[in-house]
Amino acid sequence: MNNLDTYIRRMPKVELHVHLEGSVQPETLLKLARRHHISLPAESVEGIREWYTFHDFEHFVEIYMTISSCLRSADDIELIAREFLAGQAQQNILYSEVTFTPYNQFVNCRLGFHEQLDAVNRARSWAEKELGVRMGMIIDIPRERSPEIGEQVATWVIDRYGDGVIALGLAGPEQGNPPLKFREAFNRVRNKGIPRIVHAGETVGPSSIWNALEVADPARIGHGVRAIEDPNLMDYLKRTQLPLEVCPTSNICLRVFPSLKAHCLPELMKQGLRVSINSDDPPMFNTTLVGEYRAGTKTFGWDRVILRDLVINAVDVTLLPNAERHEMLEKFNKDFAALESGPE
Ligand SMILES: [Zn+2]
Secondary structure, rough: HHHHHHHHHHOEEEEEEEEEEEHHHHHHHHHHHHOOOOOOOOOOOHHHHHHHHHHHHHHHHHHHHHHOOOOOOHHHHHHHHHHHHHHHHHEEEEEEEEEHHHHHHHHOOOHHHHHHHHHHHHHHHHHHHHHHEEEEEEEEEEEHHHHHHHHHHHHHHHHOOOOOOOEEEEOOOOOOHHHHHHHHHHHHHHHHOEEEEEEEEOOOHHHHHHHHHHHOOOOOEEHHHHHHHHHHHHHHHHHHOOEEEEHHHHHHHHOOOOOOOOOOOHHHHHOOOOOOEEOOOOOOOOOOOOHHHHHHHHHHOOOHHHHHHHHHHHHHOOOOOOHHHHHHHHHHHHHHHHHHHOOH
16 A cells, blocks of 8 residues: 555545445345345345446446335434444544435335434434544435425425435436426525535536526536536536536446546546545445545546645535534644645
8 A cells, every 4th residue: 555545544534425325335235134034136245245336327226226125214224324424434534415315215114204314313423422423414306206206305304404404415317307307396495595416417418517507506516527518517617616526436337437537527627627526325336435536546646735635625615504614624724734744
């Protein structure tokens, strides 16, 4: 392991685009399936690990839905939230803004939203006290569902905003499900001053991002990498500094780009767009946030200065209240200064 790898592991980090259900490790999935007598495509950890690793988009959806179907109680939710936070702590990710799709569990087994969020909040309190890491939840609309379901999710977000909930999200299959479909849901939370975060410009091109801007006025765009196809959109994103949550390995796995070398991330950075680095659904894409930064050093030649800038960029665009964000920036700057004064 070289010095830059160690630096990446030790640097303080935040993560802005990571899915709670998409972070469940194969071992845990096996445990949950046994708990509820659900049969999985394999019964050993090795078998699950193999099945678990991404093959194509349909397979990705199959894994995601299988995970959701194994989440059948508040205890299950608390377990995966605790394990997620422990994994973030191991990587020195001090704060995460995490996308969570309670609607799937609600529809699979009538597990109520409030019960699910209470379970997440128990894990949050535990992690803050025991591990010194925090998270806020972006409750997302599964966009393949109806506009009415979108409004139901918006109601949940409004009910619990500030109690672990930090935003309304939109995720799932982008094709055929533009942000426009959920205009009402976005309007309702917008009227309450609650932030919106929208997956756009991943499997659909610039039109999806333009639509998100128009309909949702989002605080950040999830992915947004296909803005590269539209110079006017690139200009707009540069001018407004609207943050993009870039998930490089996810984009390779989902064939948005053929390889990391061919990814537009260096170009987005060169053109002055505001980007952060994220892992999306780490075990499915066989990655971690640490792994994403390491891949950046290997493929794009990032040095310590660039790594620090990317981390600070991410802190800057968190949804934390101003005072907390400034406090975190100060802490991160101190931590980086301490890292710099350490051995090369
Ligand atoms: Zn995502």
